[in-house]
Amino acid sequence: xxxxxxxxxxxxxxxxxxxxxxxxxxxxxxxxxxxxxxxxxxxxxxxxxxxxxxxxxxxxxxxxxxxxxxxxxxxxxxxxxxxxxxxxxxxxxxxxxxxxxxxxxxxxxxxxxxxxxxxxxxxxxxxxxxxxxxxxxxxxxxxxxxxxxxxxxxxxxxxxxxxxxxxxxxxxxxxxxxxxxxxxxxxxxxxxxxxxx
Amino acid sequence: xxxxxxxxxxxxxxxxxxxxxxxxxxxxxxxxxxxxxxxxxxxxxxxxxxxxxxxxxxxxxxxxxxxxxxxxxxxxxxxxxxxxxxxxxxxxxxxxxxxxxxxxxxxxxxxxxxxxxxxxxxxxxxxxxxxxxxxxxxxxxxxxxxxxxxxxxxxxxxxxxxxxxxxxxxxxxxxxxxxxxxxxxxxxxxxxxxxxx
DNA sequence: TGTACATCAGTGAACGCGCGTTCACTGATGTAC
DNA sequence: TGTACATCAGTGAACGCGCGTTCACTGATGTAC
Numbered sequence: 001x002x003x004x005x006x007x008x009x010x011x012x013x014x015x016x017x018x019x020x021x022x023x024x025x026x027x028x029x030x031x032x033x034x035x036x037x038x039x040x041x042x043x044x045x046x047x048x049x050x051x052x053x054x055x056x057x058x059x060x061x062x063x064x065x066x067x068x069x070x071x072x073x074x075x076x077x078x079x080x081x082x083x084x085x086x087x088x089x090x091x092x093x094x095x096x097x098x099x100x101x102x103x104x105x106x107x108x109x110x111x112x113x114x115x116x117x118x119x120x121x122x123x124x125x126x127x128x129x130x131x132x133x134x135x136x137x138x139x140x141x142x143x144x145x146x147x148x149x150x151x152x153x154x155x156x157x158x159x160x161x162x163x164x165x166x167x168x169x170x171x172x173x174x175x176x177x178x179x180x181x182x183x184x185x186x187x188x189x190x191x192x193x194x195x196x197x
Numbered sequence: 198x199x200x201x202x203x204x205x206x207x208x209x210x211x212x213x214x215x216x217x218x219x220x221x222x223x224x225x226x227x228x229x230x231x232x233x234x235x236x237x238x239x240x241x242x243x244x245x246x247x248x249x250x251x252x253x254x255x256x257x258x259x260x261x262x263x264x265x266x267x268x269x270x271x272x273x274x275x276x277x278x279x280x281x282x283x284x285x286x287x288x289x290x291x292x293x294x295x296x297x298x299x300x301x302x303x304x305x306x307x308x309x310x311x312x313x314x315x316x317x318x319x320x321x322x323x324x325x326x327x328x329x330x331x332x333x334x335x336x337x338x339x340x341x342x343x344x345x346x347x348x349x350x351x352x353x354x355x356x357x358x359x360x361x362x363x364x365x366x367x368x369x370x371x372x373x374x375x376x377x378x379x380x381x382x383x384x385x386x387x388x389x390x391x392x393x394x
Numbered sequence: 395t396g397t398a399c400a401t402c403a404g405t406g407a408a409c410g411c412g413c414g415t416t417c418a419c420t421g422a423t424g425t426a427c
Numbered sequence: 428t429g430t431a432c433a434t435c436a437g438t439g440a441a442c443g444c445g446c447g448t449t450c451a452c453t454g455a456t457g458t459a460c
Contacts, residue, residue, distance in 0.1 A: 002422050002435050011436080027312055029226040032413060045416085046437040054414065106364065111308045114363035115224055125366040149377040153354070156374055160357020166311035167303065169322040177353055180346040199403050199455050208403080229446060242450085243404040251447065 012050045014040050020061040020068075024108040025100065028058055028116075059120045062113070065105040066127025070134060072103070077138040084138050085186055092158060092178045092185075097165055107162035131155055154185050209247045212237050217258035217265075221305040222297065225255055225313075256317045259310070262302040263324025267331060269300070274335040281335050282383055289355060289375045289382075294362055304359035328352055351382050 003011065019036045026035075033054055034044040051057045076087035090096055091104070102108040106128060113124050135151035144150050161181035165174040200208065216233045223232075230251055231241040248254045273284035287293055288301070299305040303325060310321050332348035341347050358378035362371040 001420065001437050002424085003437075004423065008436065027226070027309065029224070030312070033415085034413085042436095043438055044414090045439060048415070049436055106361065107308070108311075109308050110360040110364060111304070111306050112224065114360065115227070118366070121364060121366040124364050125370065128361065128365060129370065149373075149380075152374055152377045153381050156357040156361045156378060157350070157354040158357065159361055160353040160355065160359075162357075163307040163311065163360065164303065164325065164353045164356060167307060167318060167321050168325060169315070169318040173322065173326065176346075177349055180349045181353060183346075184350050198405075198453065199401070199457090201403095201456065205403065230448085231446085239403095240405055241447090242406060245448070246403055 008050075011040070011042070015047070015050060016057065016060045016064050019057050020065045020105070023058065023061050024065060024102050024105055028109050028112045033057075055117050055120065058116065059123045062105050062109075062120060063123045063127060065103065066124070066130065069103050070127070070130050073131060073134045077134055081138070081142060088154075088158065088185065089182050092161060092165075092182045094171070094175050094178060097162075097174065097178075102162070102166070104159070104162065106159050107166070110159065110163055128155070157181060157185060205247075208237070208239070212244070212247060213254065213257045213261050216254050217262045217302070220255065220258050221262060221299050221302055225306050225309045230254075252314050252317065255313065256320045259302050259306075259317060260320045260324060262300065263321070263327065266300050267324070267327050270328060270331045274331055278335070278339060285351075285355065285382065286379050289358060289362075289379045291368070291372050291375060294359075294371065294375075299359070299363070301356070301359065303356050304363070307356065307360055325352070354378060354382060 015036065018039045019031075022031050022036055022039060033047050036057070037044045037047055047057075051060075072087060073084075076084045105113065106124065113120065116124075132148065132151045132155060135154055136147040139147035139150045158181065161177050165177045168174045168177065212233065215236045216228075219228050219233055219236060230244050233254070234241045234244055244254075248257075269284060270281075274281045302310065303321065310317065313321075329345065329348045329352060332351055333344040336344035336347045355378065358374050362374045365371045365374065
């Protein structure tokens with residue numbers, strides 16, 4: 001049942017796309033190759049026509065997630081400070097958390113990625129650096145003399161907040177984490193000389 | 198080969214202790230019951246004389262890790278601001294990261310805990326709240342009117358920084374994450390009116 | 395205090411299960427003439 | 428343009444393996460008399 005080259009290429013992309021979603025919602029170790037292939041509508045045996053190993057898929061899925069995230073951040077950043085802040089704050093909201101999606105693999109899979117293969121960590125690092133650059137550019141446009149440091153602090157703080165908001169069992173505490181993080185990151189977003197709220 | 202009650206109780210504690218270390222270094226899903234029992238010097242079969250399930254052990258190991266962490270934080274906090282800051286900064290240092298230990302399960306296992314059982318998340322939440330209270334008390338002593346918010350922001354930002362410093366493949370970038378986080382958290386530690394660095 | 399017996403910590407084989415991966419096979423696709 | 432053949436995407440059974448958990452067994456511990 002050979003498929004055309006176009007179909008084959010599209011199937012490969014669909015596998016990566018689906019994997020990026022499933023890994024983020026269920027975890028990397030906890031997700032089997034079969035589960036992904038079923039979600040794509042295929043059987044597991046065909047997987048190795050497209051990838052050398054599960055690890056290769058993890059790397060590509062992680063890259064895909066981070067690229068999509070960067071597109072969103074980049075588009076918002078280009079629309080000015082308010083639009084950008086709005087996107088950041090969306091990721092730090094209870095509604096978004098409760099949607100049971102998590103666009104960011106650094107939040108959804110952070111501690112698994114820290115123990116992953118060299119190749120996977122490389123991909124994660126590149127994606128992280130890319131996000132940092134997008135955020136730093138926004139801060140630079142706002143006149144911050146410490147834009148890269150601002151960006152590093154903002155993004156890592158967001159990742160910590162996103163992670164803990166999902167760990168914590170108590171919705172009120174989870175909301176408080178989001179609230180304080182939103183408030184403090186907004187107050188320093190490109191305005192390094194402003195007082196803390 | 199029945200053991201005395203004292204021995205049995207001690208064995209149980211050792212299993213929890215060892216598990217708390219192994220889960221933090223190798224991950225929760227990636228660590229088998231056999232691996233932990235071997236590290237304790239026993240065979241896997243005896244595990245269920247002490248615990249109902251692996252999940253129960255995960256919960257107790259997580260609690261143990263967070264209690265030990267809280268003791269360290271608490272002791273440092275009682276010694277004044279400088280001692281406390283020194284401890285916080287230790288956890289945000291390259292030497293500590295490279296020791297391949299990670300005392301904090303919220304960093305080491307964050308994304309796994311977010312998907313864990315109700316009981317495990319409850320334990321993690323209680324441990325997190327306990328840490329928040331210790332940090333908030335320190336900030337309160339420094340005269341901050343927003344001590345709990347300060348503590349939430351500080352700890353979640355530390356968790357994000359610790360996680361990303363371990364994900365990232367490039368030691369320089371990893372060090373930058375620590376550096377900026379140390380600097381900014383120190384500058385606002387209990388001094389909410391101070392300008393940003 | 396000494397003896398008889400129930401308890402139960404720890405052993406190691408075994409359970410069913412799902413994992414990542416391989417493989418013989420099918421049949422449509424793409425290519426060479 | 429039509430035919431013959433090699434390619435290869437996808438199937439589904441099978442591989443070895445390690446997982447969490449169970450269980451019959453051993454023999455020292457703790458208890459009842």
